[in-house]
Amino acid sequence: MSCQKFFEIPACKKLLSHAGVINSPEKHLKNLIKEENRLEKFSLNRAGVFYDFSRQRVDEKAMELLFELAEDRKLNEMFNDMVIGKKINVTENRAALHTATRSFSDDPVCVDGRDVMPETRKVRDDIKQFASQIHSGKIRGTTGKKFKYIVVIGIGGSYLGAEFVSCALSDLADKDIKINFLANVDIHNFGRIVSLIDPETTLWIVISKTYTTAETMANTKLAYAFMEGKGLLPSKHFVTVTSKGSPGDDPLNPVAGSFHMFDYIGGRYSVTSAVGGVPLSIYLGYERFESFLKGAEKMDIHAVKAVARENIPLTAALISVWNTSFLGYQAQAVIPYASPLSRLAPHIQQLNMESNGKSITKEGDFLDEPAGTIIFGEPGTNAQHSFFQLAHQGKAFPIDFIGVINPFYKEYQEKSKGVTNHQELWSNMLAQAMALAVGKDDDNNAKYFSGNRPSSTFLLEDLSPENIGRLLSFYEAKTVFEAFIWDINPFDQFGVELGKTNASGIRSNIAAKNENSDYAFDKTDPITRFYLDTLFAGRL
Ligand code: F6P
Secondary structure (H helix, E strand, C coil), X not given: CXXXXXXXXXXHHHHHHHXXXXXXHHHCXXXXXXXXXXXXXXXXXXXXXXXXXXXXXXCHHHHHHHHHHHHHCCHHHHHHXXXXXXXXXXXXXXXXXXXXXXXXXXXXXXXXXXXXXXXXXXXXXXXXXXXXXXXXXXXXXXXXXXXXXXXXXXXXXXXXHHHHHHHHCHHXXXXXXXXXXXXXXXXXXXXXXXXXXXXXXXXXEEECCCCCCHHHHHHHHHHHHHHHHCCXXXXXXXXXXXECCCCCCXXXXXXXXXXXXXXXXXXXXXXXXXXXXXXXXXXXXXXXXXXXXXXXXXXHHHXXXXXXXXXXXXXXXXXXXXXXXXXXXXXXXXXXXXXXXXXXXXXXXXXXXHHHCCCECCCCCECCCCCCCEEECCCCCHHHHCCHHHHHHCCCCCEEEEEEEECCCCCCCXXXXXXXHHHHHHHHHHHHHHHHHHCECCCCHHHCECCCCCEEEEEEEECCHHHXXXXXXXXXXXXXXXXXXXXXXXXXXXXXXXXXXXXXXXXXXXXXXXXXXXXXCCCCCHHHHHHHHHHHHCCC
């Protein structure tokens, strides 16, 4: 069934025409922010976070039309369908139940009439027990030593979320256990990691939903060979997190622990499942992992229950679509003023761009224009000294500023220019958002700032596990709401397949050459052949 084209929806037609109004000089942000009660009207303080969109290029009419679009797209209803287990991943005929992994409610969540909560709870219990046995030393390596290093092998959704959270909460981590992530197949990563670990006290956690991903398989093979080369037993040093029945879920290949992930959890939405649970519970302690889940659950409940106008991720998604589809911004930056959130942007890149970088509707029709937004980011103030020149005077892009009210380290109160470091950080965050919005006139064109550059500000009280959970869930829900607005499926990723297929053809050619040095790459295209010849020649 073919749905109405996006720009033909009545609310979209009105939004398109209203974008013309917003582009007029009177609606410059420097004027909008002077409106009475601007902050009160264009901000939400809910679910333990503060979301300020007063410096977005919206007025009351724009918001009214965006909420009309939300109603037309039945956003609350669609989100609820997802949470109760309807198969909204239509191309793969699957449910999308990442929210179940952090549900502590007694309510059942059914897929095909089967309650998935018992298996979800069991995975959590198993993780809790396993982490405690690692910490107590009940589970040890080949030589009887306690584990001191974890190396997580996995890529994409089987890596980025866990890395983001481990980095965000590393100040709370058990200082006796170090964590490393081996994602890329690049041998530099493997080489560097093995130079940092002590193999006897290393636990490798292989995370792969399919257990076929080329990078993860190559790194796992290398890690097995490395450990065996040191006389250490893989069965005592490897743990798997994979789907039931995958090639990695093999009783003939015993491991120190094995945990399941389920087909209703997409990779990039999996950090609250065993994918994040196993490494994070060992690195941070299970209790902290559980607090993180509870924070995510609070934001999930808000996303399901709050009406559109009070719903933070829904509102943020509407604004994001407004910026992309109606005001024409191609990119969006995520700038946390908190260094522990340095791996947030890479995680959101996969979460949002793999979910929403699509060209067809969920019914299979081509969209009026491709969906999605280019996401990038770095922590402030570093970002200011890197790409903010472009943000202020080059091509404009909306920004999510993320502020943390209370830093983890409160004891260092030395003041420079009358302020503490944390206050200096905040001065910068506040100054940037305002400078981008207001701009500055100057007779000298080189010093002229056009302003009218939109941003949101998102505040967390601190970097507790709960708040990291809220932040994660906020971005997941925002991503999903955006997809619902564009009428796309945020849970498949066919766009990553073509490159993988091509790599497999090239790999076969390289393997043939490895077997037979006379093998010539004459069946490949001339451009690829040049590079392969160069690789084998070892020089330019
Ligand atoms: O990049 C494509 C992708 O399929 C992601 O969606 C997924 O998170 C990642 O590869 C890893 O997949 P797996 O967990 O199966 O190794």
